[in-house]
Amino acid sequence: MRCYAVESASEHHGREFRDLRFRASADLGNRRGRGAAHTEVVIGPGRIPLLVAATALLACLGLGVLVSMDATRAFDDPISAAILAGYTSTLGRIAAGWETVGDLVPWVLISWLVGLALFISGRRLAALWFALAITADGAAALIKIAFGLPRPPGGELLDLFGGTSYAYPSGHLARTVVLLGLLAWVALREFPRLRRPFAAPTVVLAVVVGVALMGVARIGAGQHWPSDVLGGVLLGVAWLAVVMWLDRRVRGHP
8 A cells, every 4th residue: 555644844944845755655575474664755845846847848848749740630720720710809919919028039128127127126046047038948949940840821930040930839938938937936935915815826827817818829820739839838837947946956945
């Protein structure tokens, strides 16, 4: 039989963290009548972001393999058709305006301006993560080139260097997850008032709505399939998780 228990960790640097302790117990009795052996695996809070990053990145790459095998057609076609059918002129204008935020140049400017504001206010480590947000777009570009998957018919684009801009994963979605995720994470950490019962869920909901609207905008504009959108979200989550892990390490937390 397997049993799992959760134990709390002691206070560390004035803050309380919780260790998730998973205890696996197996009866390994043999012919000699030996007792049960116990194996304990401890996953501290510092390792959780790494697990999330690895899971999200592997899911992103795995989904890319499925897309390249044309195994996501049953997922892509009906969702694309539904979004295009409901893509009214009003929704299109709203989505197009929001879509601009995910364009490379505005996104970089917003990220760096937020980073500059944080740097001036003395939050230099948080400012560093916004300055390094551009690396997420670099990762998306590399994966795009690796898979080389085409965009929907009529949605062909060129990249900054005049080459073909591939579909998977969506760079707009990766950028949106990174930008909104960083804003929410830093805001909740640096401004205690936002941790109140109704404030924190509102911040998280705003991130979800922003990401969802970007996905609708990219599909409605005919630039991406739903699988491209999902791949971009997974890559953005992986990047955020790596940053959270690095942040803990730099701050001296295990």
